Amino acid sequence: MTNIKVFRNIIDKIIEKLFTISGAVTSITILLITLFLFKEGIGLFHTPEVERGYKVFVNSQNGVEELSSLKLKEIFDSEITNWRDVGGKDLDIKIFRIDDVFRLYSESEFGENYELLPQKLNEIISKEDGIIAFLPIQYAPESPDVKELLSKNINAKDYFFGKEWIPTATPAPLFGVLPLVLGTLLVSIMALVMAVPLGLGVAIYLSELAGENQRKLMKPIIELLAGIPSVVYGFFGLVVIVPFVQKTLQIPVGETAFTGSVVLAIMSLPTIISVAEDAMRNTPRSMREASLALGATKWQTVYKVIIPYAKSGISAAVVLGIGRAIGETMAVMMVTGNAAVIPVSIFESVRTIPATIAAELGEAPTGDAHYQALFLLGCILFVFTMIISISAEFISKKQYNKAS
Amino acid sequence: MKRFILFSLAICGILFSVNSQKIKGSETVLPISEKTAQIFMNHKKSATITVTGGGSGVGISALLEGTTDIAQASRKIKFSERQKLQNTGQNVEEVIIAYDALAIIVNPGNNVNKLTREQLEGIFTGKIKNWNELGGANIKIIPYSRETSSGTYEFFREYVLENKNFMSGIMSMPANGSIIQSVSQTKGAIAYVGLAYLNKSVKPIAVSFDNGKSYSKPTVENAKNKSYPVVRPLYFYYNTASEAIVKPYIDFVLSPDGQKIIEEVGYVTVK
Numbered sequence: 065m066t067n068i069k070v071f072r073n074i075i076d077k078i079i080e081k082l083f084t085i086s087g088a089v090t091s092i093t094i095l096l097i098t099l100f101l102f103k104e105g106i107g108l109f110h111t112p113e114v115e116r117g118y119k120v121f122v123n124s125q126n127g128v129e130e131l132s133s134l135k136l137k138e139i140f141d142s143e144i145t146n147w148r149d150v151g152g153k154d155l156d157i158k159i160f161r162i163d164d165v166f167r168l169y170s171e172s173e174f175g176e177n178y179e180l181l182p183q184k185l186n187e188i189i190s191k192e193d194g195i196i197a198f199l200p201i202q203y204a205p206e207s208p209d210v211k212e213l214l215s216k217n218i219n220a221k222d223y224f225f226g227k228e229w230i231p232t233a234t235p236a237p238l239f240g241v242l243p244l245v246l247g248t249l250l251v252s253i254m255a256l257v258m259a260v261p262l263g264l265g266v267a268i269y270l271s272e273l274a275g276e277n278q279r280k281l282m283k284p285i286i287e288l289l290a291g292i293p294s295v296v297y298g299f300f301g302l303v304v305i306v307p308f309v310q311k312t313l314q315i316p317v318g319e320t321a322f323t324g325s326v327v328l329a330i331m332s333l334p335t336i337i338s339v340a341e342d343a344m345r346n347t348p349r350s351m352r353e354a355s356l357a358l359g360a361t362k363w364q365t366v367y368k369v370i371i372p373y374a375k376s377g378i379s380a381a382v383v384l385g386i387g388r389a390i391g392e393t394m395a396v397m398m399v400t401g402n403a404a405v406i407p408v409s410i411f412e413s414v415r416t417i418p419a420t421i422a423a424e425l426g427e428a429p430t431g432d433a434h435y436q437a438l439f440l441l442g443c444i445l446f447v448f449t450m451i452i453s454i455s456a457e458f459i460s461k462k463q464y465n466k467a468s
Numbered sequence: 469m470k471r472f473i474l475f476s477l478a479i480c481g482i483l484f485s486v487n488s489q490k491i492k493g494s495e496t497v498l499p500i501s502e503k504t505a506q507i508f509m510n511h512k513k514s515a516t517i518t519v520t521g522g523g524s525g526v527g528i529s530a531l532l533e534g535t536t537d538i539a540q541a542s543r544k545i546k547f548s549e550r551q552k553l554q555n556t557g558q559n560v561e562e563v564i565i566a567y568d569a570l571a572i573i574v575n576p577g578n579n580v581n582k583l584t585r586e587q588l589e590g591i592f593t594g595k596i597k598n599w600n601e602l603g604g605a606n607i608k609i610i611p612y613s614r615e616t617s618s619g620t621y622e623f624f625r626e627y628v629l630e631n632k633n634f635m636s637g638i639m640s641m642p643a644n645g646s647i648i649q650s651v652s653q654t655k656g657a658i659a660y661v662g663l664a665y666l667n668k669s670v671k672p673i674a675v676s677f678d679n680g681k682s683y684s685k686p687t688v689e690n691a692k693n694k695s696y697p698v699v700r701p702l703y704f705y706y707n708t709a710s711e712a713i714v715k716p717y718i719d720f721v722l723s724p725d726g727q728k729i730i731e732e733v734g735y736v737t738v739k
Contacts, residue, residue, distance in 0.1 A: 117548065137633065140631070140632075140633075141593070141632045141633050142632065161631065162547055163547060177554060178554075200547070200548065200551070202551070228636045229636070230633055230634075230636055231616060232616045232621075232622075232625075232633070233633050234631070243637070302646060302649055302650075303649065306650075306653065307653045310653065310654065316607070316608045316610055316654070316655070316656050317610050317639070317654055317656075318650075318653060318654060319639060319650060397642055398642065398646060401639040401640075401641075401650075402615075402639060402640045402641070402642075403637040403638060403639045403640070404636065404637050405636065405637030413637075413639050415640075423615040423616070423640070423642060424615065424616055
């Protein structure tokens with residue numbers, strides 16, 4: 065008898081320990097993931113603006129010492145064509161990339177392992193006063209005729225308030241996340257504006273007005289909506305909603321923030337409906353009956369008794385809806401057109417943070433500035449969703465206090 | 469124990485002597501290598517070929533690390549990649565297996581039929597904004613581009629835009645299919661896709677790379693006789709050390725049988 069008891073105690077202890085360990089392991093893993101995310105992201109601010117392994121060179125006669133990444137981009141896009149515009153002499157800018165050297169000389173002139181390449185590059189740069197050359201460091205010509213342009217590290221201000229996101233620009237990529245952040249917020253908020261009234265309407269109908277049979281039919285259908293893969297929503301949006309929006313509103317493009325938010329609204333409806341409906345149905349029968357007994361109509365009962373009682377549940381539904389909308393990737397990527405511009409109207413294409421990460425992480429080499437910039441975007445998204453879940457927690461706590 | 473080790477070694481030996489090879493890289497080349505590998509394996513029962521995508525850059529870096537035998541690429545190996553190879557003392561052989569023409573497409577309702585390279589550059593860098601500047605209707609131009617991970621994007625930027633950046637805030641689509649879909653339903657749209665993806669719902673336009681002296685439509689014939697300018701070669705890269713393993717397959721791809729498959733898939737043959 066006692067033997068069995070001891071044995072049971074031991075088993076209990078072991079199970080208890082196992083649970084503790086699994087809890088600890090999960091928390092540590094989550095912490096490590098977060099740490100990793102932030103470590104990679106923050107690394108961006110220790111990375112030089114010019115692509116790693118490369119430097120920008122000019123002729124030593126040139127008065128310009130330093131160029132911002134925006135100016136570099138404009139020069140290499142031939143938008144700035146004279147050194148005067150960036151504080152230098154009145155001299156035409158001549159752009160030179162490493163691949164151009166292979167057009168000027170044949171491959172054999174560089175020697176077995178390109179030993180003669182720096183020398184040739186030196187020749188080219190010293191000959192042209194207005195040249196700007198973008199070259200790999202290991203072939204950098206070292207001579208008094210050649211001057212290296214100083215390059216700063218990417219700074220936080222340019223990242224968080226930059227207005228242009230061109231990660232493939234050479235020599236200096238532009239990582240301005242403002243259009244992406246605003247795009248994400250615009251699409252999510254618009255989606256909520258559409259989904260919340262509709263979702264609450266359905267929830268009220270289901271909990272208060274619908275008969276048992278209608279409820280039995282509608283509830284599973286709405287829950288089915290949550291089970292449809294997001295890529296299917298995206299495809300539906302691209303083929304049906306995009307042309308529809310374009311034709312009915314007579315706008316040049318159908319892939320807009322508005323289209324994205326319609327798709328997101330449909331996607332977040334099931335969450336909002338089921339959470340809000342649960343909250344409303346939890347209103348005690350006594351309160352409902354008291355209201356009706358006092359002579360209130362059904363509608364008065366709904367909006368004077370049930371909605372105030374279920375307020376925190378409804379807020380939780382809304383917050384969970386935001387959470388669903390803000391992190392959605394695939395569907396949004398297919399219907400918003402992904403143009404990285406600061407949105408001035410809802411009928412313009414936008415690019416969201418999750419879509420950017422999904423589309424670009426595959427090609428960004430590990431440890432590269434582009435890779436770090438995408439991780440930092442992940443951090444921004446993480447902070448957004450964390451604020452949302454903390455507020456959800458806060459709201460449901462409030463409900464608990466009221467119930468007690 | 470000893471016997472076990474010997475046994476394992478023997479198994480390893482057998483596995484290695486079997487003609488097993490991996491191909492990795494460009495999504496554009498993927499249909500070719502999948503189809504040819506399948507038929508090659510039907511012909512030669514002992515061979516096993518695994519084909520995966522990922523993008524041209526992914527394929528070449530896998531070749532550098534030795535995790536693939538053949539890297540398929542829709543662009544030429546970059547100078548920096550060639551550099552890395554040289555540093556590690558590897559020698560890489562390049563084979564052109566097919567050509568792919570890039571078609572410039574517009575909405576079928578658009579009455580513009582031809583454009584020069586300079587006009588295309590103007591459109592995609594955002595300098596030309598309305599079709600009436602190009603002899604079309606008064607409709608805003610909506611250029612669509614591929615996402616930055618695409619080799620097609622990279623090629624278009626280098627070759628048509630001459631290394632300039634696309635206009636900031638260009639519409640970028642995740643796949644060739646969605647580009648076709650969007651162009652077919654947007655009046656002012658213009659985009660670029662591989663010839664193999666072309667269908668009736670969009671209109672390909674003739675382009676000129678000699679300042680409007682001669683225009684050419686994107687067709688397989690024009691790509692073959694070199695009159696169509698936006699053509700890119702598709703490459704296989706392999707390490708010279710593993711030549712013995714990969715040569716039979718590459719020879720098959722380049723053989724008349726293999727080239728016939730390439731034509732069926734919708735690409736332009738080498739010969």
